[in-house]
Amino acid sequence: MFDWLFRYANPARFMGLSGALLPWLAAATILTIAIGLYLGFSAPPDYQQGRTVLIMFVHVPAASMATMVYFCLAVASLFSLVNRHILADVAARTAAPLGAVFTLLALATGSLWGKPMWGTWWEWDGRMTSTLVQFFLYLGYSALWNAIEDETKAARICAILALVGAVNIPIIKFSVDWWATLHQGESIMSGQVAPVFLAPLLTMMGGYFLLFVTLWLVRIRTMIVERRARSLMQAGAAA
């Protein structure tokens, strides 16, 4: 079923394909974010939020990426455990710092929106708390990788941690339904966002996604090169 994927999971093929894709991805990222910002700053003030709706265009994409990156990390971890593929380990490991950055950004920009709209920087509500837990999961995952010297062992233990932590994804998603606390409910899929705000929001989400894919590919390439360098050094030391 995943034969096509494993054909490209060969590090040499991956380097060739990603090298060809990266300039296009980088250009598409810049263009998409520029269009998103243009649409965002051209949108009128929201009738309830006023101009703070502008914060939504940087907060919502960061929050959605925070969860999506964890999903990617969990899928890569599953492939790492089941198929023991070296590229799956590298993909999972390199996604974690990016996910942590998006989660941190989601928490900080959400706080900057919350103060003028809710009157508080922080509240221990379901959505915010589960997102904070996700931030710590990213940090814990990266710390565990760095703490274990044997890479094969580290990959297996971290993959298990990532899969256990994946239980937090539905908690984040449905927290606004399960606990009627401060954070508002789902609004994009339920069609509650006016098109004038939905267009910049979706464009910025697309831009953030492209940015993640671009940086993820660069980081995977970096780790492949670092591993090659380490192999050369070990070969040199053995000779």
Next chain:
Amino acid sequence: MNFDVSPYGAFIWPAYGLTVVVLGGMIVWTLAKWRAAKAKLAALEAKT
């Protein structure tokens, strides 16, 4: 485009500033690591 964000400028500009700094920092950090790794591999390959 309308850059008048009053009366919420104290929240909107920091949110955008933070986004630029954090995402910009992530881009710079990622590219710096890539360049360093490439240079190290090139130096090792030149040696062998």
